[in-house]
Amino acid sequence: MPMSPYTDISKKELRELFMQLSSLHILVVGDLIIDNYIWGSVNRISPEAPVPVIQITKKEYRLGGAGNVAANLAGLGTRVTLAGSCGDDGFEKTIAELCQKAAIEPLLQTSAQRNTTLKSRIIAQHQQLLRIDEENCTPLVESETGALFRMISRNSDRYDGVIISDYNKGLLTLSFTSDIIRHFQRKPLIVDPKSNDFSKYRGATALKPNRKEFANAIRQPDLTDDEIEYYSKKLVADINLNGLVITLGEQGVFVLDNQQKSMLVPTKAREVFDVSGAGDTFIATFLVALIISNDWFTAAKAANLASGVVVGKVGTATVTPAEIFAAYDL
DSSP states (O other): OOOOOOOOOOHHHHHHHHHTGGGOEEEEEEOEEEEEEEEEEEEEEOSSSSSEEEEEEEEEEEEEEHHHHHHHHHHHTOEEEEEEEEESSSHHHHHHHHHHHTTEEEEEEEETTSOOEEEEEEEETTEEEEEEEEOOOSOOOHHHHHHHHHHHHTTGGGOSEEEEEOOSSSSOOHHHHHHHHHHTTTSOEEEEOOSSOGGGGTTOSEEOOBHHHHHHHTTOTTOOGGGHHHHHHHHHHHTTOSEEEEEOGGGOEEEEOTTSOEEEEOOOOOOOSOOTTHHHHHHHHHHHHHHHHOOHHHHHHHHHHHHHHHTTSSSSOOOOHHHHHHHTTO
């Protein structure tokens, strides 16, 4: 079957989408990460070793991982609840404070057996010089995931849709992921997958892998453009999805909707500063646009515009409807 022809989303369609965002309440379940940004300047080389000496000028914590998805939803104007696990190491307070600042409701399960994932990025002269990761990616035990599931299920009727943001940091075990998908089977539920075993997400509305993640999961490392649609339909049938969305970088976005129709949504060329977090922006925008429009292609076009804006910013960042409108004519 040939792909559906592409046409740009109209400003009228965008406006209608954005007018309804505040009526939605979205649940984000996933791995919580704190992104620690350290800015400075480099003026000399260390006498101790051939490495630059950084004079720190600014430090900032931001919500990363599933938190960045939630921050993007809040930036769009939706109500958001963020559910995840963090260490009993003081950073749970940092996450709660960052959530409060971003108007996000946190549901936090605290684990004494692990530390909160912290990713520190050192930036000087507009370039990232180093990243330091502090994390424990061992799977959470059932008593911990069970406690979080009970917190989530208490008020589950209030959510209009769900995003599972899997960064492969230990929260989204097979049993916990299955429980979440089963519990919300009547709601739109989109997964941003990191596991190579996509069967873990059986029964979700859709997955949103990038090209590499998709190729690895279907064990086709040399996947060609012509094979994407065939393997997409096969995956949708194999694990009982409604559809599939694959981000392809500069090539755009491949969409297979719930009617088995497909479209390639092209990327509009613009200057790229940082691609980190662009997938979070995409999935956040895609879900809310899908709920409002009930059209997979419209949702993908809106999400593509939003992620095109965020790559022009440094680090994990969010976008607003006003910024998306401003980028429309670029």
